[in-house]
Amino acid sequence: MSKARTKFVCQNCGMETPAYYGRCPQCGTWGSMVETVEARGPARERRERGMPATRPARLSEVTSAEERRxxxxxxxxxxxxxxxxxxxxxxxxxxxxxxxxxxxxxxxxGLLAPSAGPVVYVSAEESTQQIKLRADRLGITADDLYLLSETNLEAALDAVDPVKPGLLIVDSIQTVYLDDLTSAAGSVSQVRECTARLMQYAKPRHLPVFIVGHVTKEGAIAGPRVLEHMVDAVLYLEGERYHQYRVLRAVKNRFGSTDEVGVFAMTGDGMQEVANPSEAFLQERSPDTHGSAVGVTLEGTRPILVEVQALTSNSAFGLPRRTANGFDNNRLQMLVAVLSKRVGLGLGSQDIYVNIVGGLRIAEPAADLAVVTAIASSYRERPVDPNTVVIGEVGLSGELRSVNQIERRLNEASKLGFARAVVPAPGGRRQLPKVSGIEVIPAASAAEAIEMALVHGPVGGS
Incomplete structure (x- = not known):
């Protein structure tokens, strides 16, 4: 007989203690300790009874057959x-x-069901009728797609087993539960144990499993951090809710790169993949607008042209605002300081707003020059040359630093009809890249690059 024991688990950080605390000793959250009854598993009982455990295998005895994706x-x-x-x-x-x-x-x-065998979609949030309504809207009519509405994970797996699926989807991990645990669905212990149960079910059957996870207000997966360590891949679907475009990004992948992104457009017929994100992000660009510049960011192996918009206005308060959407706010503060100190723009009394068009989030330093060029364009009220893209990282001394894979970025800009590109001047033994169809202009500093990108003369302080 398995002997149960009681413990208290913090629902925020997952810390376990034998006694109750009003405030978690590890993360400091008040009222997050929840009592949980946990039974010893069969593996522990087997060890206590002296039963033999699994025998380790020699490396030479293990087959290295490649799994087909x-x-x-x-x-x-x-x-x-x-x-x-x-x-x-x-x-x-x-x-x-x-x-x-x-x-x-x-x-x-719906697309994998005809080729991968039966696909089972387990929903603990919606009824099968609600899922059917969405499937009708999306035009999904696959015969081998099975729907199941169930919150008890053990009951769901028992129902799935006779189908012998080729793919299992659980939506979502925070709403399913196991009867062995007394805590509520979505708690730290339930999320952890449900994921472990899915892993035990999937690995011996070579069954790929998709798990949907809710996120917290900070943007992290809800539940214990160990959840992300247990799974093989963690994907995030990003994008503003009221924007058309969505970006699928991998933050962990045991079987591939974490640098690649997928771009989708949310339409009435569902998610439509965007084959050329650069063209999609630039389709509504106005070429003669002040405060708009085009940069080239690299997402994995794919270069993407994005429009960076900036707006400067006189501050009505003593402390001017610095706000960024889709760009790191701390890096924006640094770039504004560089513009004020090294380029000579009087931004000390200006509210500055920066927006990456299309809902894309950029973390790459190669977008620095596009941001400072857009800010200078808005402040000086002079547009950027509509046929020019700007690429480069800006240092604290106002210098431009080189970025990787510059030729690939320039080729993408040339395909979309841009005739000029302002890039960091090569140093040492590096040479200026040569790409057919586009004039490459080197610049040693941010001030020099802004002068070359803006129309009608040089840029100076006010």
Whole structure:
């Protein structure tokens, strides 16, 4: 007989203690300790009874047969996964409410069902009738797609087992529970144990599993941090809820790169992959607008042209505002200081707003020059040359630093019709890149680059 024991688990950080605390000793959260009854598992009972455990195998005895991936018929999704689904892998998909997680996975299920065998979609949040309504809207009519509405994970797996699926989707991990635990669904212990149960079910059957995860207000996956360590891949579906475009990004992938992104457009017919994100992000660009510059960011192996908008205005208060959407706010503060000190722009009394068009989030330093050029354009009320792209990292001394894969970025800009590119001047033994169809202009500093990018003369202080 398994002997149960009682412990208290923090619902914020997952710390376990034998006694109750009003405030968690580890993370300091008040009222987060929840009593949990946990039974000893069969493995521990087997060790206590002296039963033999699993025998370790020699390296030479282990077969190294390569597992064949299941290719997802959505190119952007397949790119982020690293070429397809690995049998037996657990993939966690997170994102804000309403961003399109369930819609995207239902489309994947409908497209994979004819080729990967039966696909079971387990929903603990919606009824089968509600899922059917979404499937009708998306035009999904696959015969091998099975729907199941169940919150008890053990009951769901018992119902799934006779189907012998080729893909299992659980939506979501925070709403399913196990009877062995007394805590409520969504608690730290339930999320951890449900994920472990799915892993035990999937690995021996070589069954790929998609798990949908809710996110907290800080943007992290809700539940214990160990959840992200247990799964094989963690994907985030990003994008503003009221914007059209969504970006699928991998932050962990045991079977592929974490640098690739997939771009989708949310439409009435579901998620539509965007084959050329650069063209999509620039389609509404006005060429003669002050405070607009085009940069080239690299997401994995794919260069993407993005429009950076900036607005400067006289501050009505003593402390001017610095606000960024899709760009790191701390880096914006640094770039504004460089513009004030090294370029000579009087931004000390200016409110500055920066926006990355299309809902894309940029963390690459190569977008620095586009940001400072857009700010200078708005402040001087002079537009950037509409045929020019700017690429480069800005240092604290106002110098421009080189970025990687500059030729690939320039080729993408040339394909979209840009005739000029302002890039960091090569140093040492490096040479200026040569790309047909585009004039490459070197600049040693941010002030020099701004002078070359803006129309009608040089840029100076006010």
């Amino acid at each position: 299941k290719v997802v018929p959505i190119g952007e999704f397949n790119r982020v996964l690293g070429g397809g689904l690995v049998p037996g892998s657990l993939v966690l998909l997170g994102g804000d409410p309403g961003v399109g997680k369930s819609t995207l996975l239902l489309q994947v299920a």
